[in-house]
Amino acid sequence: MPIKSYLAHPETGQKEVLMKALSKIDHCDVIPAENKELLIVVTDTDNKTDDEKVKESIEAIESLKLLAMVSGFNTPKNK
Amino acid sequence: MQNSLTSRRNFLKKMAAAAAMTAAASMFPGIIFASEQDANLPKGANLDWKKGPCRFCGVGCGILVGVNEGKAVAVKGDPNSSVNKGLLCVKGYHQIMCTQAKDRLTHALVKKNGRYVQTPINEALDIVANKMKETIEKHGKDSVAMYTSGQSTIPEGYVASKLMKGAIGTNNLDCNARLCMASAVAGFLTTFGADEPMGCYEDIDHADYFITWGNNMAEMHPVLFSRMLEQKNRRGAKIIDFATRTTRSSTASNKSILFEPQTDLAVANAICYEIIKNGWVNKSFVENHVNFNKGLTNMGYGLEDKFKFKDKPTKIDFKSYKEFLEDYTPEKVAKYSKVSVKDIKYLAAIYGDPNKKVVSYWCMGMNQHTRGTWMNNLLYNIHLLTGKISQPGNGPFSLTGQPSACGTAREVGTFTHKLPKGVVMNEKHRRLAAKIWKVPYERIPSKPTYHATEMFRAVDRGDIKFIWTQVTNPLVSLPKTSRYRPGMEKESCFVVVSDVFPTPTSDVADVILPASWHIEKSGLYGNSERRTQHWDKMVEGPGETTPDAWMTIEIAKRMGYGDLFPYSEENHVEEIYNEYRQFHEGAKHGMAPLEVLKKESGAIWPYVNGKSTQWRFNAKYDPACSNGKDFDFYGKPDGKAVIWQRPYEPAPEIPDAEYPFWLNTGRVIEHWHTGSMTRRIPVLHKAVPEAYVEFHPDDAKGLGIRNGEKIKVSSRRGSCVLPASINERGLPTRGQVFVPFFDENMLINDVTLDAFCPISKEPDYKKCAVKVEKA
Numbered sequence: 001m002p003i004k005s006y007l008a009h010p011e012t013g014q015k016e017v018l019m020k021a022l023s024k025i026d027h028c029d030v031i032p033a034e035n036k037e038l039l040i041v042v043t044d045t046d047n048k049t050d051d052e053k054v055k056e057s058i059e060a061i062e063s064l065k066l067l068a069m070v071s072g073f074n075t076p077k078n079k
Numbered sequence: 080m081q082n083s084l085t086s087r088r089n090f091l092k093k094m095a096a097a098a099a100m101t102a103a104a105s106m107f108p109g110i111i112f113a114s115e116q117d118a119n120l121p122k123g124a125n126l127d128w129k130k131g132p133c134r135f136c137g138v139g140c141g142i143l144v145g146v147n148e149g150k151a152v153a154v155k156g157d158p159n160s161s162v163n164k165g166l167l168c169v170k171g172y173h174q175i176m177c178t179q180a181k182d183r184l185t186h187a188l189v190k191k192n193g194r195y196v197q198t199p200i201n202e203a204l205d206i207v208a209n210k211m212k213e214t215i216e217k218h219g220k221d222s223v224a225m226y227t228s229g230q231s232t233i234p235e236g237y238v239a240s241k242l243m244k245g246a247i248g249t250n251n252l253d254c255n256a257r258l259c260m261a262s263a264v265a266g267f268l269t270t271f272g273a274d275e276p277m278g279c280y281e282d283i284d285h286a287d288y289f290i291t292w293g294n295n296m297a298e299m300h301p302v303l304f305s306r307m308l309e310q311k312n313r314r315g316a317k318i319i320d321f322a323t324r325t326t327r328s329s330t331a332s333n334k335s336i337l338f339e340p341q342t343d344l345a346v347a348n349a350i351c352y353e354i355i356k357n358g359w360v361n362k363s364f365v366e367n368h369v370n371f372n373k374g375l376t377n378m379g380y381g382l383e384d385k386f387k388f389k390d391k392p393t394k395i396d397f398k399s400y401k402e403f404l405e406d407y408t409p410e411k412v413a414k415y416s417k418v419s420v421k422d423i424k425y426l427a428a429i430y431g432d433p434n435k436k437v438v439s440y441w442c443m444g445m446n447q448h449t450r451g452t453w454m455n456n457l458l459y460n461i462h463l464l465t466g467k468i469s470q471p472g473n474g475p476f477s478l479t480g481q482p483s484a485c486g487t488a489r490e491v492g493t494f495t496h497k498l499p500k501g502v503v504m505n506e507k508h509r510r511l512a513a514k515i516w517k518v519p520y521e522r523i524p525s526k527p528t529y530h531a532t533e534m535f536r537a538v539d540r541g542d543i544k545f546i547w548t549q550v551t552n553p554l555v556s557l558p559k560t561s562r563y564r565p566g567m568e569k570e571s572c573f574v575v576v577s578d579v580f581p582t583p584t585s586d587v588a589d590v591i592l593p594a595s596w597h598i599e600k601s602g603l604y605g606n607s608e609r610r611t612q613h614w615d616k617m618v619e620g621p622g623e624t625t626p627d628a629w630m631t632i633e634i635a636k637r638m639g640y641g642d643l644f645p646y647s648e649e650n651h652v653e654e655i656y657n658e659y660r661q662f663h664e665g666a667k668h669g670m671a672p673l674e675v676l677k678k679e680s681g682a683i684w685p686y687v688n689g690k691s692t693q694w695r696f697n698a699k700y701d702p703a704c705s706n707g708k709d710f711d712f713y714g715k716p717d718g719k720a721v722i723w724q725r726p727y728e729p730a731p732e733i734p735d736a737e738y739p740f741w742l743n744t745g746r747v748i749e750h751w752h753t754g755s756m757t758r759r760i761p762v763l764h765k766a767v768p769e770a771y772v773e774f775h776p777d778d779a780k781g782l783g784i785r786n787g788e789k790i791k792v793s794s795r796r797g798s799c800v801l802p803a804s805i806n807e808r809g810l811p812t813r814g815q816v817f818v819p820f821f822d823e824n825m826l827i828n829d830v831t832l833d834a835f836c837p838i839s840k841e842p843d844y845k846k847c848a849v850k851v852e853k854a
């Protein structure tokens with residue numbers, strides 16, 4: 001039952017677009033920063049396969065420049 | 080069941096979001112998610128937000144703990160706290176999760192026939208009190224000792240001092256702040272005659288330059304570092320990192336300058352040499368506000384038991400100080416410090432520029448140093464020569480590691496030589512303590528006894544026959560635990576350990592007392608900027624857990640000192656604080672009344688006429704200044720601070736053919752000290768599950784060591800096996816390895832050396848010689 005959090009960096013000027021796209025994905029909560037071009041994404045899935053699927057759908061969004069995992073299972077120590 | 084699973088999942092989700100917010104805050108200082116923190120809470124939860132300071136570090140961020148049906152379910156930064164303005168670091172956000180650990184100590188445990196037996200708390204307290212009394216009767220009052228903490232609350236420290244010094248009449252009380260802040264204290268007292276920084280965190284909003292001396296603030300003081308980064312991005316303020324290892328702070332700074340361990344002494348002198356040579360001395364400041372002194376040299380390193388040293392200050396003049404500095408030209412110092420002449424001159428020019436405001440920050444790098452007091456003196460020299468002190472954005476600022484190293488260890492005074500006001504050696508101070516404590520003044524001995532290292536040596540020798548530790552884990556945190564663990568295991572000493580979780584220290588205890596955690600009791604902490612912060616009990620602790628202060632009071636009563644401890648169980652925190660405040664009455668150290676601390680997110684002392692004093696010793700801000708001048712260093716009888724002539728002297732143990740590497744130890748952002756709390760917080764534990772030994776990639780290559788490979792690190796004292804870490808978090812200089820000390824399964828302090836600064840008695844955890852080999 002993985003729970004993961006990510007920092008999602010939008011393409012320039014695409015924060016709102018990215019926000020909308022992310023909101024449509026199941027098992028995925030979004031928290032936008034009020035004053036910076038950044039969104040926090042928290043995913044909550046039942047198993048590893050679903051987790052990977054959600055991650056793939058997020059990564060396919062065009063307005064997303066970079067997705068960086070912050071916390072969850074297997075967090076590497078130098079990230 | 081379903082309900083509790085759902086709320087646990089929600090909780091975990093919130094924590095995951097919080098971790099991301101923290102990561103975001105270190106990349107985008109000033110980033111705001113505040114409203115979402117509320118929006119994201121479990122639906123329908125009726126949260127009661129209670130304020131307090133963070134449990135974990137000396138920054139002292141304000142936290143708000145969300146309590147739902149008697150349970151703490153969320154933490155967020157207190158937007159009303161001027162310390163953190165709503166921000167928290169990863170430890171701060173996750174702190175309350177440790178209370179859910181399965182192996183929480185919930186009941187007293189008494190060792191019987193080699194096994195721990197759960198015992199009612201009242202019975203366990205009887206055993207402890209009887210044992211303490213019996214030991215005093217048999218072996219005298221100096222055969223019992225207490226060892227407390229910079230994480231003890233102000234009331235906890237106060238009643239420990241009152242019990243040991245006022246009731247029993249022994250100075251056998253010291254604390255773990257000896258291991259982290261004693262050099263800072265000795266530096267303040269020798270230079271200014273008054274402890275603790277003169278400035279405050281608001282300096283960050285005004286400084287043009289931040290120079291960090293051996294201080295990885297991005298990991299150790301992350302919220303302050305984030306505030307500095309915000310000023311860097313917004314106003315172009317510059318951060319210069321001066322260190323022996325490349326860290327996250329170095330990479331986020333404008334410039335990183337590396338030096339050879341121990342040579343910070345020489346570089347500081349070289350900066351002073353340049354300031355004088357280039358005519359950058361603030362002459363009127365120096366003439367009006369500064370004296371020059373020198374002390375003894377070749378002081379030794381405290382390696383032998385019962386080591387004694389007393390400095391002898393002698394007045395000197397500016398001319399002889401200038402001559403002394405001739406040995407520290409940038410060219411001479413560059414040769415052994417490995418800092419280039421250009422970089423030394425660069426640093427001197429920043430301090431020397433009258434139009435630039437400079438704050439210097441330091442913590443363990445300068446304090447855990449066999450010449451720690453000297454190093455603190457030398458940095459003050461730079462600020463005094465240039466007059467850059469006690470003004471917004473200008474000043475030397477000694478940071479603390481622990482949340483109440485200032486408030487409890489230093490202000491209440493839980494060191495062997497200290498009293499809540501002043502020192503045991505001073506008759507006036509003893510008389511004041513005796514009056515407030517209502518004890519005969521003769522009862523308080525005039526001589527200090529054991530500082531931390533010597534206290535555990537005395538346990539090992541069999542001189543101390545009863546020791547009680549509270550809120551600390553010395554068998555992980557002391558240097559050279561390879562000696563002190565077998566010492567504590569000896570039959571000759573009865574060991575009592577009060578803690579929240581089992582630790583390697585509680586493993587050797589005869590009695591384990593179950594302590595309440597932070598938010599399960601009321602208390603007060605004092606942070607690095609002299610800010611006192613109060614919190615009310617927020618939730619009930621499990622089982623028979625009891626606040627440390629109350630356990631001390633219960634022991635005192637059982638030993639027959641009940642009349643000196645007339646506090647009530649419900650209100651003891653308030654009653655003790657009101658008694659303690661009497662010690663500091665007056666403009667120089669007045670503490671805010673409890674009603675103010677209950678309402679506000681802390682207040683900075685001296686608290687005078689309803690106001691915090693932000694910059695001490697500056698007549699513009701500090702009502703205690705009375706000499707009619709612009710500055711009054713009133714800790715000294717003539718109102719003048721002291722520039723000390725202190726030379727470079729080498730470390731006691733330096734790498735050689737047999738032990739060719741320097742060993743440096745320290746922390747990581749995810750873990751607090753010995754890890755007894757943070758290793759029980761799943762997010763933090765998963766992030767950094769075990770300690771490691773960092774190598775410079777060239778050294779690793781030379782030795783054929785690969786990342787993750789098991790390495791044995793050994794010194795003349797002991798060894799420790801850890802996985803290698805290459806090009807990961809930090810980068811030691813060539814010829815140096817770094818190991819974090821949070822992991823009780825990899826005890827690096829079995830390897831460290833128990834040498835200390837002869838003036839402050841603070842051990843040096845940053846330098847000893849080791850060899851490394853594949854395990």
Ligand code: SF4
Nearest residue numbers: 133136139140168171
């Ligand atoms: S910086 Fe220190 S006080 Fe602030 S949240 Fe982190 S650990 Fe707590």
